[in-house]
Amino acid sequence: MADHLSAADIRRGIDFLAPNGPGRHFVYDSPEWHAERARHIGSSEIGGLFGLTDAELPSYTMRPFALWHVKRGDAPPPPVDVNRTKWGLRLEAVIAEGASLECNWQISKGGYFTDATTPGLGCSLDFVIASDPDEDGPGALETK
Secondary structure, eight states: OEEEEOHHHHHTTOOTTSTTOSOOEEOTTSHHHHHHHHHSBOTTTGGGGTTOOGGGSOTTOOOHHHHHHHHHTSSOOOOOOOHHHHHHHHHHHHHHHHHHHHHTOEEEEEEEEEOTTSTTBEEEEEEEEEEOTTSSSOEEEEEO
């Protein structure tokens, strides 16, 4: 399923997708990506901060105490080598291409983005929707 955030949603508080916006961009799986990701709480980690049950969270999600130690550098992050993740990465480009053709979007590969206005906030986007005939501005394309 492909989710699309409208430009209005993004501008409401996280304007890091703008071509010359305040955020910084890092290529997925690069040394810079890993270093920056270690400094921020991302979407794969934030669920552990809100008291959800183990059944509601992916197996790699850390609880607050463990997350604090990982972000502090006292402990390594847990491995995320699960089959669903591997297959998701393998199929990501095909799903994004299909969505872009169906919706007439111009897309580019995403990366790690940070928001200069909210220290500690970061995310890895699968793709960035550069143009959308139905929206004004950029968007995020997450393929899961």
